[in-house]
Amino acid sequence: MDVIDLDKRPRSKLALEPKWANICFTCGTCASACPATGLVPGWDPRRALTAIALGLEQEIIYSKWPWVCTLCGRCQYKCPQGAELLKTFRQCRTVRDRDKVPGPLHKGTMTNIERGNNLGIPKDDMLDLLAGLGVEMEEDEKRTPCPGFYVPVDEEGANIIVTINSKEPFAEPDDMKFLWRIFYTAKENWTVSSINWEGVNWGLFSGDDESMKVQVGRVLENARRLKVKTILYPE
Numbered sequence: 001m002d003v004i005d006l007d008k009r010p011r012s013k014l015a016l017e018p019k020w021a022n023i024c025f026t027c028g029t030c031a032s033a034c035p036a037t038g039l040v041p042g043w044d045p046r047r048a049l050t051a052i053a054l055g056l057e058q059e060i061i062y063s064k065w066p067w068v069c070t071l072c073g074r075c076q077y078k079c080p081q082g083a084e085l086l087k088t089f090r091q092c093r094t095v096r097d098r099d100k101v102p103g104p105l106h107k108g109t110m111t112n113i114e115r116g117n118n119l120g121i122p123k124d125d126m127l128d129l130l131a132g133l134g135v136e137m138e139e140d141e142k143r144t145p146c147p148g149f150y151v152p153v154d155e156e157g158a159n160i161i162v163t164i165n166s167k168e169p170f171a172e173p174d175d176m177k178f179l180w181r182i183f184y185t186a187k188e189n190w191t192v193s194s195i196n197w198e199g200v201n202w203g204l205f206s207g208d209d210e211s212m213k214v215q216v217g218r219v220l221e222n223a224r225r226l227k228v229k230t231i232l233y234p235e
């Protein structure tokens with residue numbers, strides 16, 4: 001477990017104005033709507049917002065709260081005062097030191113920046129996998145065979161470009177077939193990119209704005225390179 005020296009913690013950039021401690025009705029609507037309420041003893045969106053407004057932001061940033069918050073936005077949607085709860089809680093992630101980001105989020109983000117997907121799957125391995133899965137779909141006797149099916153990689157001018165969650169090629173490749181079957185049945189004109197196909201933006205979830213922008217930019221670049229108008233993020 002990391003031990004954090006409270007006296008050496010950096011000042012944050014949350015900059016939530018103290019007026020929010022008064023603007024908030026303390027009605028608890030946000031806490032009632034929040035799926036994370038109660039997951040960290042003592043914290044819910046109402047208490048977290050008030051604590052930050054009163055200057056206790058370091059206590060929130062270095063707590064588990066911003067990381068059990070799913071960033072779903074229900075609190076903000078429900079708040080009668082229009083408090084920017086979602087933005088504030090994501091910012092708590094952003095200002096945390098990168099080596100204190102829990103779990104694999106930061107590591108996966110860096111792997112994506114360096115190698116194009118969160119798990120670092122090599123391009124050739126991915127292309128081999130997609131080709132093999134295409135053959136399985138074409139010959140599938142357990143369900144319904146899909147004669148003529150193949151995974152269209154880097155096809156220019158398709159209607160849709162699909163991103164992929166790297167967890168699927170890594171551990172659950174058959175899960176990709178559900179979407180492909182819909183495309184096949186609908187005779188959809190679709191494609192996947194051979195590079196930078198990752199569809200789970202851990203830069204977003206880890207609060208790393210720069211990495212998030214790079215990943216979004218890559219997906220857009222794929223769409224532009226292949227002249228595809230619609231981007232589908234199944235995740």
Ligand code: SF4
Nearest residue numbers: 034069070072073075
């Ligand atoms: S964004 Fe976070 S705090 Fe707000 S409702 Fe969702 S989980 Fe709760």
Ligand code: SF4
Nearest residue numbers: 024025027028030079
């Ligand atoms: S819903 Fe809005 S006004 Fe009500 S407690 Fe939450 S932050 Fe305050």
